[in-house]
Amino acid sequence: MQDAITVSNLSKKFDISKLKKETQFREALVNFAKRAVFRGRDVKEEIWALKNVSFKVEKGEIVGIVGRNGAGKSTLLKILSKITYPTSGRIDIQGRVGSLLEVGTGFHWELSGRENIYLNGSILGMKKKEVKSKLDAIVDFAEVERFLDTPIKYYSSGMRLKLGFSVAAHLDTDVLFVDEVLAVGDVAFQKKCLDTMKDLRNSGRTVIFVSHTMSTVENLCPRVLWFDRGELRQDGRSADVIQHYVSQFGETEPDTKFDLTEVPKRQGTGTIRYTGIEFLTPGGQPKKQIYCGDGLKVRLHYVVNEPISKPEFYFNLKTDTGLRVATFGTALSGHEIRTLFPGTGYIDVDIGLLPLLPDRYYLNLWINTCDLLITEHDTNHDGLENAATIEIKAPDPDRSGNDLEDRWGLSKKGIDKWWGATFVPCKWNFDGLNDTGKSVENA
Amino acid sequence: MNGAQRIGKNPAKEYGPLSAKPSIAARFGFVKEVWQYRELFYFFILRDIKVRYKQTVLGALWAVIQPFATMIVFTIFFGKFAKMPSEGVPYPVFSYSALVPWTFFSAAVGSSGNSLIGNSELLTKVYFPRFAIPASAALSGLMDFFIASIILFGIMIYYSIPLSWNLLLWPVLVIPLIILSLGLGMVFSSLNVKYRDIKYTIPFIIQILLFVTPIIYPISILPEKYQRISAINPLTGIIEAFRATVIPDKHIDFVLLSFSIAVSLVIFFLGLAYFRNTEKEFADIV
Numbered sequence: 001m002q003d004a005i006t007v008s009n010l011s012k013k014f015d016i017s018k019l020k021k022e023t024q025f026r027e028a029l030v031n032f033a034k035r036a037v038f039r040g041r042d043v044k045e046e047i048w049a050l051k052n053v054s055f056k057v058e059k060g061e062i063v064g065i066v067g068r069n070g071a072g073k074s075t076l077l078k079i080l081s082k083i084t085y086p087t088s089g090r091i092d093i094q095g096r097v098g099s100l101l102e103v104g105t106g107f108h109w110e111l112s113g114r115e116n117i118y119l120n121g122s123i124l125g126m127k128k129k130e131v132k133s134k135l136d137a138i139v140d141f142a143e144v145e146r147f148l149d150t151p152i153k154y155y156s157s158g159m160r161l162k163l164g165f166s167v168a169a170h171l172d173t174d175v176l177f178v179d180e181v182l183a184v185g186d187v188a189f190q191k192k193c194l195d196t197m198k199d200l201r202n203s204g205r206t207v208i209f210v211s212h213t214m215s216t217v218e219n220l221c222p223r224v225l226w227f228d229r230g231e232l233r234q235d236g237r238s239a240d241v242i243q244h245y246v247s248q249f250g251e252t253e254p255d256t257k258f259d260l261t262e263v264p265k266r267q268g269t270g271t272i273r274y275t276g277i278e279f280l281t282p283g284g285q286p287k288k289q290i291y292c293g294d295g296l297k298v299r300l301h302y303v304v305n306e307p308i309s310k311p312e313f314y315f316n317l318k319t320d321t322g323l324r325v326a327t328f329g330t331a332l333s334g335h336e337i338r339t340l341f342p343g344t345g346y347i348d349v350d351i352g353l354l355p356l357l358p359d360r361y362y363l364n365l366w367i368n369t370c371d372l373l374i375t376e377h378d379t380n381h382d383g384l385e386n387a388a389t390i391e392i393k394a395p396d397p398d399r400s401g402n403d404l405e406d407r408w409g410l411s412k413k414g415i416d417k418w419w420g421a422t423f424v425p426c427k428w429n430f431d432g433l434n435d436t437g438k439s440v441e442n443a
Numbered sequence: 444m445n446g447a448q449r450i451g452k453n454p455a456k457e458y459g460p461l462s463a464k465p466s467i468a469a470r471f472g473f474v475k476e477v478w479q480y481r482e483l484f485y486f487f488i489l490r491d492i493k494v495r496y497k498q499t500v501l502g503a504l505w506a507v508i509q510p511f512a513t514m515i516v517f518t519i520f521f522g523k524f525a526k527m528p529s530e531g532v533p534y535p536v537f538s539y540s541a542l543v544p545w546t547f548f549s550a551a552v553g554s555s556g557n558s559l560i561g562n563s564e565l566l567t568k569v570y571f572p573r574f575a576i577p578a579s580a581a582l583s584g585l586m587d588f589f590i591a592s593i594i595l596f597g598i599m600i601y602y603s604i605p606l607s608w609n610l611l612l613w614p615v616l617v618i619p620l621i622i623l624s625l626g627l628g629m630v631f632s633s634l635n636v637k638y639r640d641i642k643y644t645i646p647f648i649i650q651i652l653l654f655v656t657p658i659i660y661p662i663s664i665l666p667e668k669y670q671r672i673s674a675i676n677p678l679t680g681i682i683e684a685f686r687a688t689v690i691p692d693k694h695i696d697f698v699l700l701s702f703s704i705a706v707s708l709v710i711f712f713l714g715l716a717y718f719r720n721t722e723k724e725f726a727d728i729v
Contacts, residue, residue, distance in 0.1 A: 014727070025634070025638035025640050025641055025644075026640060028638060081569070082570040083566070083567065083569065083570050083726045084726040084727055085723040099569065099570065101568045102568045102569075105564070105565060105568045106564070106565050106569070108490055108494060110493070110494045110498055111490065111493060111494065111497075115489075115490075115493065118486060119486045119487075119489075119490055122482050122483045122485075122486045123483065123486075123565065123569055123571065124569065125571070127482060128482050
């Protein structure tokens with residue numbers, strides 16, 4: 001069989017010291033002068049997002065990639081898609097390549113559905129002719145006929161996701177890289193998306209699929225690669241690899257503490273940085289299980305590198321489809337923090353009650369200072385995307401450990417048409433029930 | 444099967460091997476790749492134009508107002524009060540004929556200079572030749588240029604300026620102007636990814652250029668020595684040539700124009716080289 005993808009000794013290094021410093025031209029000039037005068041050596045902080053990765057994928061194979069956050073999955077996908085470049089190593093790919101790292105890349109809200117289909121299609125690498133011939137199918141699949149000439153800013157977020165997936169689903173390439181972007185929208189559409197993914201298996205195309213959902217990976221991919229801290233840890237039949245992976249990390253035990261010191265890609269000036277985030281009970285103990293309606297204390301650890309006045313700490317919660325659910329910020333609550341001096345510290349935010357539906361939520365964290373008089377804009381000092389995840393479980397009224405996940409239904413988790421947008425805590429009272437305590441047969 | 448056919452026709456050429464070091468072939472492949480993605484350029488330009496005209500209340504009128512309003516202000520202050528010489532035509536014609544290309548240039552440099560950071564979402568999520576972003580940002584100003592040029596035609600008729608065959612060169616001269624603005628736009632946009640304060644220096648540089656280029660004044664008011672220094676600025680030759688196509692008694696200085704085009708080409712290729720050298724890092728640092 002012909003190899004569609006050959007990856008040999010692929011490595012990718014992120015030089016954090018380089019990313020942290022010199023985001024301003026004047027800083028670069030000052031540092032250049034300093035280096036010239038003092039001959040000071042820069043301390044290099046390097047992270048290998050991928051280390052000596054080699055594998056081959058045969059034509060027509062569907063390969064899943066699993067691994068924890070920061071294991072190098074996304075980096076690998078980005079290198080394969082030519083978005084970012086490897087530090088060393090080599091990739092050979094045979095055939096036309098398409099990659100879906102996000103749904104609706106490049107959508108412009110002012111443009112109509114039709115205009116966005118053409119724009120998005122050509123960004124994904126389709127020819128105009130190709131889009132034209134598939135337009136009806138795309139529109140049909142996305143269920144947006146009536147709004148085809150309406151600017152998508154008037155679409156619901158669900159409609160935009162459907163449109164994005166629909167364009168992507170019609171991308172006809174020999175090799176396809178997919179990040180976990182499928183299964184968007186309402187339940188009926190999710191099924192359609194999964195069916196499309198299943199169809200890929202019979203299309204003879206080569207697919208690499210990154211996912212967090214083990215059941216989907218096991219369903220779709222006969223072969224799985226497990227990445228751990230940038231290295232290819234296991235490559236084999238999906239059942240074997242997933243079993244190993246799950247037994248190692250126990251999917252049911254979510255992280256309560258995230259180390260943020262070694263995150264390769266972050267934004268901002270670096271005057272102040274987040275170093276960690278913890279999920280605690282209101283009493284300050286690590287919180288292992290978080291249920292809908294629970295109270296939660298979030299602790300944000302930081303390090304100050306240079307004195308900074310009036311920093312504003314923020315974080316938000318997003319669903320895996322990118323929908324922003326809530327934003328928390330010291331300034332949003334009306335607090336003004338005075339100057340912080342070099343050193344470390346932490347701040348806590350007590351969330352009285354989490355009105356979130358059972359799902360996995362992703363956290364973005366950032367720190368700004370608002371100096372409107374000087375720059376017209378907020379200055380960003382630190383910014384982290386998807387820095388931590390929070391797993392919210394179905395409500396458990398008596399803390400008995402009864403698993404109610406089945407009741408909520410695995411496919412219906414999170415914010416959707418079916419369950420609504422929020423979880424509203426409530427207490428049922430059965431005093432007025434006219435039951436006799438017996439079941440029908442016994443009555 | 445459709446896919447299999449493609450493999451047969453184009454074995455690996457649409458992707459090619461990717462390794463840490465670019466091969467010589469990869470460098471020549473650039474032109475070919477840009478050609479392959481020509482439709483993307485088209486859609487980017489279409490997007491920029493549509494969005495601009497949809498988002499503003501005045502829409503396409505904006506293209507007219509910008510150079511026209513500037514012309515009126517210049518006419519009042521430099522033409523009427525400062526009595527600036529205007530090479531034998533009314534000052535409004537004199538200044539507007541330079542303001543149309545100038546407006547294109549400043550908009551092109553400004554928008555392409557900020558284009559990469561404005562499209563960071565695209566840079567980190569999908570592959571296409573990065574060159575498409577600053578290039579389409581610069582070219583999307585052509586629509587405005589076209590509309591503003593038609594107004595120039597109207598102004599010339601209003602002031603009964605005889606139309607000469609030279610005017611046919613007007614649309615041709617936009618080519619060196621595009622080359623120059625794209626060269627600068629590529630340098631600024633890639634510097635902008637790395638150093639965020641470049642954003643603030645672009646308007647400043649554009650403002651300086653407005654005064655060192657003969658737009659408000661004719662180059663002839665400069666002493667001989669300064670005319671030669673002014674010629675180093677490639678905008679000088681290009682804008683002077685634009686103006687010469689409109690003013691009947693003015694001849695196109697082909698020596699000056701050729702020199703300006705040469706400088707523009709140098710800037711373009713240096714810009715392209717810098718852009719190509721830094722583009723690999725864009726997705727990592729943007």
